[in-house]
Amino acid sequence: MTQLGRFEKYLIEEFFDDYRAGAMSQHTFTRRVAFITGSMAAASAAMLLVGCTPQEVPRSTDPMPTPTPTSGSATGTATGTATGTATGGAVPGAKSPLSVPEGAAGITTSTVKFPSGGTEISAYLARPEGGKPGPAVLVCHENRGLTPHIQDVARRFAKEGYAALAIDLLSREGGTASLDRDAVPGALTQAGAQRHVADFGAGFDYLQKQAFVEQGRIAMTGYCFGGGITWQSAVEMTGLKATSAFYGPAPDLDKVPSIKPAVLGVYAELDDRITGPMPQLRDALAATSVPNQLKVYPGVDHAFHNDTGERYNEQQATAAWNDTLAWFKKYV
Secondary structure, eight states: OOOOOHHHHHHHHHHHHHHHTTSSOHHHHHHHHHHHHSSHHHHHHHHHHTTOOTTTSOOOOOOOOOOOOOSSOSSOOOOOOTTOBOOOOSOTTOOOTTOOOTTOTTEEEEEEEEEETTEEEEEEEEEESSSOOEEEEEEEOOTTOSOHHHHHHHHHHHHTTOEEEEEOTTGGGTOGGGSOGGGHHHHHHHHOHHHHHHHHHHHHHHHHTOTTEEEEEEEEEEETHHHHHHHHHHHHOTTOSEEEEESOOOOOGGGGGGOOSEEEEEEETTOHHHHTTHHHHHHHHHTSSSOEEEEEETTOOTTTTOTTSTTOOHHHHHHHHHHHHHHHHHHO
């Protein structure tokens, strides 16, 4: 391997940071990089490319791991029919006071399916009860796929009056829950950002056809990997009214003039890998007429919004959530 794609590099660097911080085992680090690169040899080369020194590169004589289906919902996507209501309860490990359990009063949830790229893909839909049209938001998951946490985020939006559609970007691969969780990031990168953006375009079209969505009032948000897809979608999906990208890799700067929705960027002060290049994006946005705000939240690191993770910070996660709601209220 001589080079890495944008999202491949982003994910491998993220896993390297977790490995060095002791948040990820050597075995998991190696497996995830191998799934992304396609072989153990390529994994070692990729680790070196992102700054993992020979002394740090995990030594492994294991063969290339083979993805194995998981039973049940190890990664937690909802199952059901296009009109079926999801069932469940509180999100495992959720620490946020904003968390909305499955079955909460005032909202309805289901797994829906719609066409994209000649096939049918699946998404988790949460929306307020009743048929009154209102705004909608597309939700892009992290590199872990469609998890209970992301479904929780969709319900939080529903509680605020939005129809929230969280697409499983691994629908073609059988869905997030069907994959070895270490294989999920690799499957997402191999699918490519363009496929993911196209799936959100299909999700946008799906929402536009629903009686409970007010025409033209659709936003998008995403987290980590999903933040990067949100930025890419802001470049390509001109129908979006607003976006809120949480600590995701920025689009190519020469594509920034193509952005049409009002864009909010959520950044973590300690997340040097993503926040470091942010000033260049800010300058590029300043040269356009698009409403924009890039905000750095103090004292927190990458993924601080995910309340099921170790980096969760209640104060700053709540602030970023409220800022997102205010941004959408203003521009959607």
